[in-house]
Amino acid sequence: MAATTIPTARPTVLSRLVGVAYFGIVFTGIFAEFVVRGQLVVAGDAAATAANIAGSPGLFATGIGADVVMIALDVIVGLGLYRLLAPYDRRLARVATGARLIQAGILAANMFTLAPALGLAQDAVSTGSSAIAARALQAVEAHALGYDIGLIAFGVSCLALAKLLADHHLVPTWLAIGMAATGAVYLLGSFAALFAPSLNTAIDPLYLIAMVVEPAFAARLFSRGIPTPSPTAVRPVAVAA
Numbered sequence: 001m002a003a004t005t006i007p008t009a010r011p012t013v014l015s016r017l018v019g020v021a022y023f024g025i026v027f028t029g030i031f032a033e034f035v036v037r038g039q040l041v042v043a044g045d046a047a048a049t050a051a052n053i054a055g056s057p058g059l060f061a062t063g064i065g066a067d068v069v070m071i072a073l074d075v076i077v078g079l080g081l082y083r084l085l086a087p088y089d090r091r092l093a094r095v096a097t098g099a100r101l102i103q104a105g106i107l108a109a110n111m112f113t114l115a116p117a118l119g120l121a122q123d124a125v126s127t128g129s130s131a132i133a134a135r136a137l138q139a140v141e142a143h144a145l146g147y148d149i150g151l152i153a154f155g156v157s158c159l160a161l162a163k164l165l166a167d168h169h170l171v172p173t174w175l176a177i178g179m180a181a182t183g184a185v186y187l188l189g190s191f192a193a194l195f196a197p198s199l200n201t202a203i204d205p206l207y208l209i210a211m212v213v214e215p216a217f218a219a220r221l222f223s224r225g226i227p228t229p230s231p232t233a234v235r236p237v238a239v240a241a
Contacts, residue, residue: 029066047124095156155184157183182214185207
């Protein structure tokens with residue numbers, strides 16, 4: 001069997017833009033979820049969570065801002081990847097981009113769940129109300145669930161992207177397999193969070209796969225780009241008569 005070769009490619013302005021935007025998604029996502037909410041939210045402790053949020057309003061608001069930037073970058077990456085990959089397989093490119101945009105829409109709507117938490121936390125601290133503190137924590141927890149719902153769509157996007165990359169040998173095999181594994185991890189983690197939260201602790205280490213694969217793909221886009229397809233590489237799309 002002849003060895004499969006990856007087509008020669010040069011980075012373009014678009015591929016570099018998508019690569020930088022993807023790096024931005026990784027950075028803002030980690031910052032908002034782990035640096036901000038990981039620091040302020042105390043699981044199961046409404047009073048401590050309210051006190052932390054009320055005591056660091058700037059940090060909490062910065063986390064929301066990072067989320068908004070991440071969502072905008074997700075749209076840029078989704079549309080950019082479609083432009084880069086549609087010449088190879090328009091159907092898979094549509095699935096990958098469509099699912100990614102669905103995720104962005106869910107996360108954008110989900111921000112309306114998180115935003116009231118700051119005001120509720122400040123009210124809880126100023127009034128000493130445990131009921132209001134509980135509402136602040138509920139807002140944060142509802143946002144976390146909404147985030148997991150959005151990641152279901154993102155998992156589908158990763159799987160479609162992985163198949164397209166593998167079918168046309170656009171990246172090294174390990175990276176295509178890694179992208180498929182990333183999609184599977186997002187799906188597994190989201191369904192566990194929604195229906196079997198007791199499994200979260202066991203699944204959390206698997207997210208290290210995504211933390212390696214997604215920056216690696218972003219680096220590939222920036223440094224190597226996506227090759228321009230030859231006519232024989234393009235998968236034809238049937239047109240109804």
